[in-house]
Amino acid sequence: xxxxxxxxxxxxxxxxxxxxxxxxxxxxxxxxxxxxxxxxxxxxxxxxxxxxxxxxxxxxxxxxxxxxxxxxxxxxxxxxxxxxxxxxxxxxxxxxxxxxxxxxxxxxxxxxxxxxxxxxxxxxxxxxxxxxxxxxxxxxxxxxxxxxxxxxxxxxxxxxxxxxxxxxxxxxxxxxxxxxxxxxxxxxxxxxxxxxxxxxxxxxxxxxxxxxxxxxxxxxxxxxxxxxxxxxxxxxxxxxxxxxxxxxxxxxxxxxxxxxxxxxxxxxxxxxxxxxxxxxxxxxxxxxxxxxxxxxxxxxxxxxxxxxxxxxxxxxxxxxxxxxxxxxxxxxxxxxxxxxxxxxxxxxxxxxxxxxxxxxxxxxxxxxxxxxxxxxxxxxxxxxxxxxxxxxxxxxxxxxxxxx
Amino acid sequence: xxxxxxxxxxxxxxxxxxxxxxxxxxxxxxxxxxxxxxxxxxxxxxxxxxxxxxxxxxxxxxxxxxxxxxxxxxxxxxxxxxxxxxxxxxxxxxxxxxxxxxxxxxxxxxxxxxxxxxxxxxxxxxxxxxxxxxxxxxxxxxxxxxxxxxxxxxxxxxxxxxxxxxxxxxxxxxxxxxxxxxxxxxxxxxxxxxxxxxxxxxxxxxxxxxxxxxxxxxxxxxxxxxxxxxxxxxxxxxxxxxxxxxxxxxxxxxxxxxxxxxxxxxxxxxxxxxxxxxxxxxxxxxxxxxxxxxxxxxxxxxxxxxxxxxxxxxxxxxxxxxxxxxxxxxxxxxxxxxxxxxxxxxxxxxxxxxxxxxxxxxxxxxxxxxxxxxxxxxxxxxxxxxxxxxxxxxxxxxxxxxxx
DNA sequence: GCAGTTTGTTTAGTTGCGGCACAAACTCAG
DNA sequence: CTGAGTTTGTGCCGCAACTAAACAAACTGC
Numbered sequence: 001x002x003x004x005x006x007x008x009x010x011x012x013x014x015x016x017x018x019x020x021x022x023x024x025x026x027x028x029x030x031x032x033x034x035x036x037x038x039x040x041x042x043x044x045x046x047x048x049x050x051x052x053x054x055x056x057x058x059x060x061x062x063x064x065x066x067x068x069x070x071x072x073x074x075x076x077x078x079x080x081x082x083x084x085x086x087x088x089x090x091x092x093x094x095x096x097x098x099x100x101x102x103x104x105x106x107x108x109x110x111x112x113x114x115x116x117x118x119x120x121x122x123x124x125x126x127x128x129x130x131x132x133x134x135x136x137x138x139x140x141x142x143x144x145x146x147x148x149x150x151x152x153x154x155x156x157x158x159x160x161x162x163x164x165x166x167x168x169x170x171x172x173x174x175x176x177x178x179x180x181x182x183x184x185x186x187x188x189x190x191x192x193x194x195x196x197x198x199x200x201x202x203x204x205x206x207x208x209x210x211x212x213x214x215x216x217x218x219x220x221x222x223x224x225x226x227x228x229x230x231x232x233x234x235x236x237x238x239x240x241x242x243x244x245x246x247x248x249x250x251x252x253x254x255x256x257x258x259x260x261x262x263x264x265x266x267x268x269x270x271x272x273x274x275x276x277x278x279x280x281x282x283x284x285x286x287x288x289x290x291x292x293x294x295x296x297x298x299x300x301x302x303x304x305x306x307x308x309x310x311x312x313x314x315x316x317x318x319x320x321x322x323x324x325x326x327x328x329x330x331x332x333x334x335x336x337x338x339x340x341x342x343x344x345x346x347x348x349x350x351x352x353x354x355x356x357x358x359x360x361x362x363x364x365x366x367x368x369x370x371x372x373x374x375x376x377x378x379x380x381x382x383x384x385x386x387x388x389x390x391x392x393x394x395x396x397x398x399x400x401x402x403x404x
Numbered sequence: 405x406x407x408x409x410x411x412x413x414x415x416x417x418x419x420x421x422x423x424x425x426x427x428x429x430x431x432x433x434x435x436x437x438x439x440x441x442x443x444x445x446x447x448x449x450x451x452x453x454x455x456x457x458x459x460x461x462x463x464x465x466x467x468x469x470x471x472x473x474x475x476x477x478x479x480x481x482x483x484x485x486x487x488x489x490x491x492x493x494x495x496x497x498x499x500x501x502x503x504x505x506x507x508x509x510x511x512x513x514x515x516x517x518x519x520x521x522x523x524x525x526x527x528x529x530x531x532x533x534x535x536x537x538x539x540x541x542x543x544x545x546x547x548x549x550x551x552x553x554x555x556x557x558x559x560x561x562x563x564x565x566x567x568x569x570x571x572x573x574x575x576x577x578x579x580x581x582x583x584x585x586x587x588x589x590x591x592x593x594x595x596x597x598x599x600x601x602x603x604x605x606x607x608x609x610x611x612x613x614x615x616x617x618x619x620x621x622x623x624x625x626x627x628x629x630x631x632x633x634x635x636x637x638x639x640x641x642x643x644x645x646x647x648x649x650x651x652x653x654x655x656x657x658x659x660x661x662x663x664x665x666x667x668x669x670x671x672x673x674x675x676x677x678x679x680x681x682x683x684x685x686x687x688x689x690x691x692x693x694x695x696x697x698x699x700x701x702x703x704x705x706x707x708x709x710x711x712x713x714x715x716x717x718x719x720x721x722x723x724x725x726x727x728x729x730x731x732x733x734x735x736x737x738x739x740x741x742x743x744x745x746x747x748x749x750x751x752x753x754x755x756x757x758x759x760x761x762x763x764x765x766x767x768x769x770x771x772x773x774x775x776x777x778x779x780x781x782x783x784x785x786x787x788x789x790x791x792x793x794x795x796x797x798x799x800x801x802x803x804x805x806x807x808x
Numbered sequence: 809g810c811a812g813t814t815t816g817t818t819t820a821g822t823t824g825c826g827g828c829a830c831a832a833a834c835t836c837a838g
Numbered sequence: 839c840t841g842a843g844t845t846t847g848t849g850c851c852g853c854a855a856c857t858a859a860a861c862a863a864a865c866t867g868c
Contacts, residue, residue, distance in 0.1 A: 014825090034816075043857090047857080049815095076814055079816085129703060246739060329659065333737060333738075335569050365658065439846060450850095451826080
């Protein structure tokens with residue numbers, strides 16, 4: 001009986017079924033009071049009250065009973081629901097080309113503590129991840145808070161279900177590094193409680209922006225961002241990250257945006273990847289690119305500080321046109337209701353929002369789908385917050401089970 | 405109290421929660437017995453039995469208690485669950501460039517009855533839809549079966565939430581025709597019971613293939629198909645059609661697949677739309693294209709019957725290469741776990757499957773995501789069956805509520 | 809000060825479903 | 839042919855999550 005292969009689904013989840021959805025509403029700031037919870041969950045006031053009480057008993061939320069805490073227009077004022085400040089936290093880590101960073105993130109995407117981090121990384125994934133996890137463990141020890149799990153953001157695609165980093169183009173890691181396994185091992189050895197998760201940084205940034213930033217309430221959120229080199233994409237559908245069947249979706253860098261463009265390592269030419277990244281911008285503006293790990297800052301500074309320079313402006317407009325063409329292609333395929341841009345793309349949007357929106361509307365097939373709002377990302381450390389979201393997810397799905 | 409704006413969610417669905425999932429399992433042929441139902445739903449045998457009894461009482465399924473109906477390996481044989489032959493049906497209608505068609509479709513995608521249909525259509529949507537709905541009503545009257553609703557497949561994008569046909573390129577309908585409203589009105593006036601739905605034909609074909617055809621069990625199913633002109637796409641995610649935020653997703657025809665290609669009405673050049681459709685094939689093969697509404701047949705016949713002709717073969721290989729490039733682009737963005745091709749693309753796949761698979765694998769970024777299975781569609785009248793799926797959906801979601 | 813409105817809580821009643829025991833229908837070994 | 843083993847189907851009990859309804863509380867406005 002125990003050697004038997006159990007079948008697909010096994011949902012023995014008893015207990016309050018609305019507990020998870022309720023927590024998610026508080027987590028994303030969409031349920032300020034028990035009254036809202038009642039209507040939003042479609043349950044009776046009795047049930048909503050019981051659910052809130054249970055979440056409070058779990059130490060996750062706080063019911064602010066102080067009088068006048070939520071003065072409404074009429075009738076009895078409702079008590080305010082808020083995430084508990086001294087509640088559990090998720091451990092978040094991020095590795096990128098110019099270093100790593102660690103943080104503790106509470107419910108609601110609240111940054112509880114951050115470590116200054118390191119500004120250079122080595123070619124050994126195990127060493128880098130080990131160091132950042134040590135930072136995490138130190139933060140956690142100092143805070144004295146309970147931990148629900150850990151999340152790591154890496155600047156490469158993460159293959160499912162193996163959890164290997166596939167294209168560490170920007171950092172000198174070996175292809176196929178078992179980042180998930182390495183991270184999970186480090187987390188366990190550091191004595192950090194809870195499960196460990198790993199994801200791509202742009203994906204996690206998108207998730208964070210959807211829950212707590214410029215992507216709130218969007219049903220079909222598309223994010224596009226540059227690092228120092230290349231372009232990354234992410235899609236959040238109905239509140240869940242869409243990573244495709246093996247984690248490799250939204251590899252948007254190889255849409256053709258310039259038929260006469262420069263050749264790309266993918267075999268094509270004029271790809272979004274090589275036409276709209278910081279290196280492309282610096283080259284187009286006639287500047288000498290600095291070291292690899294500072295291209296993003298160099299190009300962003302150039303765009304913000306020297307936009308009056310005709311060469312800079314012309315280069316920016318060229319990139320905006322190319323980016324718009326790429327976004328239009330994505331709009332035709334994904335039909336999002338919001339687009340969020342990060343990195344240099346965000347700076348390009350800030351430089352001339354009208355031009356970018358016009359190109360997207362012009363080059364997407366339907367005017368209406370091309371008029372999708374295009375916004376800059378708004379969250380600090382969004383990849384870190386997104387990494388924490390991974391760790392929070394089991395709690396959001398089943399608070400009782402995860403905190404048992 | 406009644407003028408009040410009710411809030412978002414209102415789930416007062418009482419009753420058996422597993423009723424819908426259970427029906428869906430039988431509908432898609434994944435639950436042949438109550439024992440399978442038990443494990444698949446993750447409930448006890450008692451509950452699964454009660455659920456099956458309730459579905460039988462609703463007249464939707466049949467429990468075959470005849471001895472030996474499901475001889476297993478060991479233990480007590482289980483009774484077979486099947487859709488009831490004389491159960492309710494959905495009314496399905498399809499309009500395309502070379503005519504229209506009507507059918508009745510039972511659970512499990514079973515074609516109960518079909519009308520021969522018409523081979524030409526007029527420029528007035530209301531007239532065409534009225535005629536095909538009349539055919540539907542006649543079929544339904546003759547059958548004497550109960551009707552759960554109606555679905556219509558049209559060869560154009562359908563904008564949400566208005567239900568307007570946006571690009572009737574292939575049929576001479578006015579842009580922005582209110583096809584959903586027209587269809588719903590016709591259905592009501594014809595005395596056909598239940599709600600009426602309208603969708604794009606390629607989307608509905610994909611849905612049908614996912615439920616009953618070559619797309620079974622796929623989590624991320626991508627479909628690409630040609631009509632007479634242009635290319636359509638569809639994506640089924642976790643069993644649900646992904647139509648984007650306003651119904652305009654998967655407009656895949658304007659991926660660039662040939663930088664030096666012919667200009668496209670979208671403003672670009674070398675788009676999938678103009679490089680891989682039947683007209684492109686006939687032109688490349690040096691044949692004179694016949695009338696618009698027979699391009700698909702003409703090109704398919706040419707490909708199947710004259711593949712030995714060097715000009716035909718060369719043209720086919722060129723189209724396969726372009727199609728492969730387009731599919732690779734989609735693979736990079738969507739990372740599907742299965743691809744299904746229809747129309748001329750299906751014929752191209754049949755002609756040289758190895759070449760197509762090789763191109764996709766070569767031009768997609770990750771070998772592993774490029775090795776996705778590419779299959780021909782297998783279902784007859786898949787758009788019709790898909791249209792019926794729309795009408796069945798409310799029943800699958802909540803059998804008790806929909807058949808109350 | 810009282811009516812009106814909205815929120816929170818208590819109580820009782822309903823019901824879906826897990827757990828369990830038992831019956832039923834088959835295979836296989838001897 | 840018989841009995842042990844295995845899997846499926848069903849009846850019964852009890853838990854607990856939920857709704858419904860009544861009541862209490864806290865505000866506004868006249």
